[in-house]
Amino acid sequence: MIALRKPKIVILGAGYGGLMTTVRLQKHLGVNEADIVLVNKNDYHYETTWLHEASAGTLHHDKVRYDIRDVIDRSKVDFIQSTVVEIKKDEKRVILESGEVEYDYLVIALGGEPETFGIKGLKEYAFGITNVNSSRLLREHMEYQFATYNMEEEKDDTRLTIVVGGAGFTGIEFLGELTNRVPELCHEYDVDQHKVKIICVEAAPTVLPGFDPELVKYAVSQLERKGVEFLIGTAIKECTPEGIFVAKGEDEPREIKAGTVVWAAGVRGNSVIEKSGFEAMRGRVKVQPDLRVPGFNDVFILGDSSLVINEEINRPYPPTAQIAMQQGEVCARNIAALVRNKQDLEEFKFDNKGTVCSLGEDDAIGVVFGKKITGASASFMKKVVDNRSLYMIGGAGLVLKKGKFNIF
Numbered sequence: 001m002i003a004l005r006k007p008k009i010v011i012l013g014a015g016y017g018g019l020m021t022t023v024r025l026q027k028h029l030g031v032n033e034a035d036i037v038l039v040n041k042n043d044y045h046y047e048t049t050w051l052h053e054a055s056a057g058t059l060h061h062d063k064v065r066y067d068i069r070d071v072i073d074r075s076k077v078d079f080i081q082s083t084v085v086e087i088k089k090d091e092k093r094v095i096l097e098s099g100e101v102e103y104d105y106l107v108i109a110l111g112g113e114p115e116t117f118g119i120k121g122l123k124e125y126a127f128g129i130t131n132v133n134s135s136r137l138l139r140e141h142m143e144y145q146f147a148t149y150n151m152e153e154e155k156d157d158t159r160l161t162i163v164v165g166g167a168g169f170t171g172i173e174f175l176g177e178l179t180n181r182v183p184e185l186c187h188e189y190d191v192d193q194h195k196v197k198i199i200c201v202e203a204a205p206t207v208l209p210g211f212d213p214e215l216v217k218y219a220v221s222q223l224e225r226k227g228v229e230f231l232i233g234t235a236i237k238e239c240t241p242e243g244i245f246v247a248k249g250e251d252e253p254r255e256i257k258a259g260t261v262v263w264a265a266g267v268r269g270n271s272v273i274e275k276s277g278f279e280a281m282r283g284r285v286k287v288q289p290d291l292r293v294p295g296f297n298d299v300f301i302l303g304d305s306s307l308v309i310n311e312e313i314n315r316p317y318p319p320t321a322q323i324a325m326q327q328g329e330v331c332a333r334n335i336a337a338l339v340r341n342k343q344d345l346e347e348f349k350f351d352n353k354g355t356v357c358s359l360g361e362d363d364a365i366g367v368v369f370g371k372k373i374t375g376a377s378a379s380f381m382k383k384v385v386d387n388r389s390l391y392m393i394g395g396a397g398l399v400l401k402k403g404k405f406n407i408f
């Protein structure tokens with residue numbers, strides 16, 4: 001008797017999209033139906049949506065990550081810890097730093113990378129809120145600036161200036177944490193808080209462009225009250241070891257000296273996408289409604305490296321964890337269908353449950369199921385959302401282990 005070869009499903013990236021696909025596939029498929037391989041750079045998953053906390057230092061980075069092996073069924077999923085270098089899509093194989101892996105079905109869920117728009121010096125001198133390593137580095141760097149300040153005979157106040165580029169959701173959430181962290185740092189390092197400057201530079205004419213104006217006003221006044229200075233309609237033009245150059249409209253760029261510059265002004269798709277020759281816009285591939293890549297029926301792309309159009313406004317949905325997880329669920333059902341030789345695949349439809357933007361430990365703004373919320377109730381909702389992601393991927397056990405319970 002000839003033994004039939006099982007199809008091999010390879011999932012790249014153990015973030016929201018990739019892990020969701022993996023845990024759903026391990027439920028949908030029996031051991032004899034397919035081989036499932038998950039590849040990720042680290043042996044842990046991190047909650048990207050909590051990185052602003054690890055970056056500011058209000059939450060230890062170990063709290064934002066967990067072991068991938070804790071949530072996968074090891075009898076069904078082989079985990080490879082390695083970095084993806086390139087996808088040879090015409091040969092159905094993936095080049096890893098540690099070797100290579102072949103596939104019948106491929107899921108690319110490698111997340112995004114900071115978009116620096118080619119602005120000089122950003123890659124070299126600005127800090128990002130991108131992963132555990134970058135968050136840890138940023139937190140340590142700010143602590144170093146505070147620790148060094150008091151050691152110097154001639155005090156350099158610009159060491160205590162922190163510039164945040166971009167007042168999108170990442171920038172605003174980071175500022176919320178930072179304004180809570182600064183008083184702690186001042187206390188810890190005997191620094192006069194009046195010496196600390198927090199400046200947010202936003203190119204658009206408003207903070208959180210496109211978000212509800214009443215909620216934006218609330219967020220700005222809360223952050224200003226806690227010491228943030230906003231430079232609106234002002235773009236970062238260059239980053240140097242000493243700080244940044246900014247310009248309002250056509251004005252001549254002026255320098256702001258700062259010991260820390262954080263770049264939180266947008267994401268693009270993972271560079272592996274373009275390196276592998278996929279047709280992409282800022283590293284993101286416009287996928288078919290069934291989440292496959294046009295022309296490649298065996299390749300799915302999810303999350304920050306995918307682009308899905310919101311038909312109502314004919315513009316791409318902003319890349320979020322919410323959308324990545326929902327894509328993961330559909331992708332798993334579609335791959336299970338293909339494994340069972342069903343060709344009629346489900347179309348992805350984003351079910352937007354709302355947006356909540358944290359302003360620190362006990363404050364937030366949001367629109368949930370069409371209702372506006374602020375303050376403690378919004379902050380409570382943010383923690384519910386954070387716990388929900390844990391639940392969706394790892395069940396109640398993971399919520400108990402990593403969840404946020406400081407909600408009352």
Ligand code: FAD
Binds near residue numbers: 048129173303
């Ligand atoms: P990710 O979750 O980023 O996962 C990508 C995975 O791929 C990671 O494990 C990474 O290590 C791995 N990887 C990357 N490159 C390689 C490689 N070459 N080889 C192997 N592995 C690799 N969205 C919301 O919906 N709600 C929020 O409240 C929210 N808050 C946010 C707060 C912050 C501070 C930030 C930065 C983002 C926030 N987002 C939020 C956006 C959200 O985090 C992203 O849209 C989401 O993480 C995308 O999921 P993903 O699966 O595409 O990628």
Ligand code: NAD
Binds near residue numbers: 167
């Ligand atoms: P973003 O693209 O949403 O915002 C970036 C901001 O930077 C924009 O307001 C833009 O005008 C500004 N900017 C661009 N170039 C600039 C320059 N040269 N100088 C100054 N400002 C400049 O990016 P983000 O905030 O990193 O968010 C990325 C994605 O993650 C988005 O889809 C967002 O919705 C999502 N996210 C969601 C949440 C949440 O739901 N709570 C939190 C964080 C991020």
